[in-house]
Every structure is written in structure tokens, then in C-alpha cells.
Amino acid sequence: SSELTQDPAVSVALGQTVRITCQGDSLRSFYVSWYQQKPGQAPVLVIYGENYRPSGIPDRFSGSSSGNTASLTITGAQAEDEADYYCNSRDSSGINLNVVFGGGTKLTVL
Amino acid sequence: QVQLQESGPGLVKPSETLSLTCTVSGGSINNYYWNWIRQPAGKGLEWIGRIYISGSTNYNPSLKSRVTMSVDTSKNQFSLKLSSATAADTAVYYCARAYCTGGRCYPDAFDIWGQGTMVTVSS
Numbered sequence: 085s086s087e088l089t090q091d092p093a094v095s096v097a098l099g100q101t102v103r104i105t106c107q108g109d110s111l112r113s114f115y116v117s118w119y120q121q122k123p124g125q126a127p128v129l130v131i132y133g134e135n136y137r138p139s140g141i142p143d144r145f146s147g148s149s150s151g152n153t154a155s156l157t158i159t160g161a162q163a164e165d166e167a168d169y170y171c172n173s174r175d176s177s178g179i180n181l182n183v184v185f186g187g188g189t190k191l192t193v194l
Numbered sequence: 195q196v197q198l199q200e201s202g203p204g205l206v207k208p209s210e211t212l213s214l215t216c217t218v219s220g221g222s223i224n225n226y227y228w229n230w231i232r233q234p235a236g237k238g239l240e241w242i243g244r245i246y247i248s249g250s251t252n253y254n255p256s257l258k259s260r261v262t263m264s265v266d267t268s269k270n271q272f273s274l275k276l277s278s279a280t281a282a283d284t285a286v287y288y289c290a291r292a293y294c295t296g297g298r299c300y301p302d303a304f305d306i307w308g309q310g311t312m313v314t315v316s317s
Contacts, residue, residue: 117303119239126288126310127239132303138293170239172302181252183229183241183302 087176088116088186090169095192096161104156104189106171114174116154118147121168121188131156158191166193196221198289198308206283206315212276216289216308223247223270227292227301230263230274232285233310240285244292244301245272279315286310 088108096102106116115134119127129138131147144159154173158165171186202214216228230242243253245263253261257276265272276283293305 114302115300117300119304126307127304128307129293129303129305132293132300132305138305172239172241174302181244181301182254183244185239185241188238 087184088171088173090171090186090189092187093190093192095194096158097194098163099160101157101159102161102191104158104169104191106154106156106173106186107152108173108176108184108186109152110173110176110184111149111152111154116147116149116171116173118145118156119170119172120165121170122166127170161191161193163193166191196291196306198291198306200287200289200308200311202311202313204312204314206279206313207317208280208315210279212274212279212283212313212315214274214287214289214311214313215271216273218270218272218291223265223267223272226294227299228265228272229290229292229304231288231290231304231307232283233288234285242274242276242287281315284313284315286312 118131120130121127130141130145135147146157148155168188170188175182175184197219199217206212227244229244245251260277262275288310289308290304291306293300293303
């Protein structure tokens with residue numbers, strides 16, 4: 085079982101705002117990263133660190149964190165945002181920079 | 195731009211060693227953390243481990259007893275060996291780079307990924 089918990093599925097109407105969450109004890113101490121994965125493709129980093137977007141990622145993607153919960157917010161969801169989203173961070177021990185992923189959230193844009 | 199390409203056998207027999215190589219092109223392998231991540235069909239991502247160009251490694255505790263990673267800076271490649279393979283190791287295997295920017299690295303943020311290679315463990 086994963087140390088990071090995500091809702092299996094979330095849906096959003098086109099153009100609306102959606103928040104995808106990731107819960108875990110390690111998030112109280114470490115940053116989370118978020119990835120978008122479309123079918124048959126490798127994941128793409130969309131958020132890292134405090135709330136940074138790599139070059140080329142639209143500014144409708146943003147991240148936040150409070151306590152043991154991190155969130156990825158898509159403001160004005162587009163059809164092309166339909167994908168699986170994964171969070172990752174350090175494991176709860178923080179030892180050796182070990183990494184854990186959440187189970188993933190399937191986002192459907194209606 | 196930097197690209198990663200996984201290579202290795204697509205079929206491995208049970209109890210044998212799964213071996214993969216990731217070739218880094220368009221940039222240097224130096225000064226980054228390099229990772230292996232896998233994904234069984236229809237399932238989530240699992241971090242296998244990382245290696246730095248110095249050769250230092252960190253492995254997922256659940257796989258640590260079976261994993262060995264190495265790096266060859268002269269070839270701009272790094273490699274994964276997973277011993278005693280079982281059907282549970284059947285997955286798409288990705289290599290990925292940890293993000294560095296402005297002199298700071300984020301060891302668990304993976305900005306560049308290979309396309310992935312499917313490995314099936316079966317007799």
C-alpha cells in the first residue's frame with residue numbers, strides 16, 4: 085500500500101476548477117511533486133517544490149499544501165487535461181531520500 | 195534537449211535477472227540524480243531507486259535486496275539489474291532524471307522521462 089493516498093477518480097466540467105488531493109504524513113515535512121500521465125505516455129512533471137511549474141506547463145496548474153494534505157488545482161480545466169495524475173514525495177521516514185508515489189487519480193473532463 | 199532511452203530484453207524468465215540500460219542523449223549525465231520507476235499495466239507508479247554520478251545509490255526498501263544500479267559516465271548511461279525476477283516484476287520500466295534548476299536539485303521531482311520499455315517476466 086502507498087504512503088500517499090489519492091482519490092481514485094475525480095471529474096470536472098469543462099472550464100471549471102478542480103482540485104486533486106494527496107494525503108500522507110510525509111507531506112508535513114516534505115514537498116510534493118505532481119505528474120500528469122496520458123494513456124500510453126510517460127508521466128509529465130507539472131508541479132514541484134513549493135509550487136513551481138516547469139517550463140511549458142500552463143499556469144492553470146497550481147499546487148498547495150496544508151498539514152498532511154497537498155493539492156493540485158486546475159483552474160479552467162481543458163479537455164486535454166483529462167489524464168491520470170500522480171503525486172510523489174519522500175517516504176515518511178525521510179531516510180535516504182526514498183520516494184513514494186500516490187496511487188493516482190483519474191481526472192475526467194465532462 | 196535531453197532525451198532518455200531505455201533498452202534491454204522485453205522478456206525475462208522467472209528467477210533470472212532483469213537488466214535494463216538508460217542512455218542519456220542531448221546532455222551530460224553529470225550532476226544529476228538518475229532514477230528507475232516502473233508501472234504494471236493498469237496500475238500506479240513505483241519508484242525503484244536512484245543513482246548519482248558518483249555511484250551512490252538509494253533503493254526502494256521493498257526491492258532493495260534484489261536491485262543493483264550502476265552508471266557509466268563514459269557512455270552517458272546508467273543501468274538497472276533486478277535479480278530473481280517474478281511475474282510481479284512485469285511492468286513498463288521508465289528511467290527518469292531528477293530536476294535541477296538554478297543550482298538546486300529536487301531529488302524526487304522527475305522532469306525528464308524515457309518513453310518506457312515493457313518487460314514481461316514469463317517462462
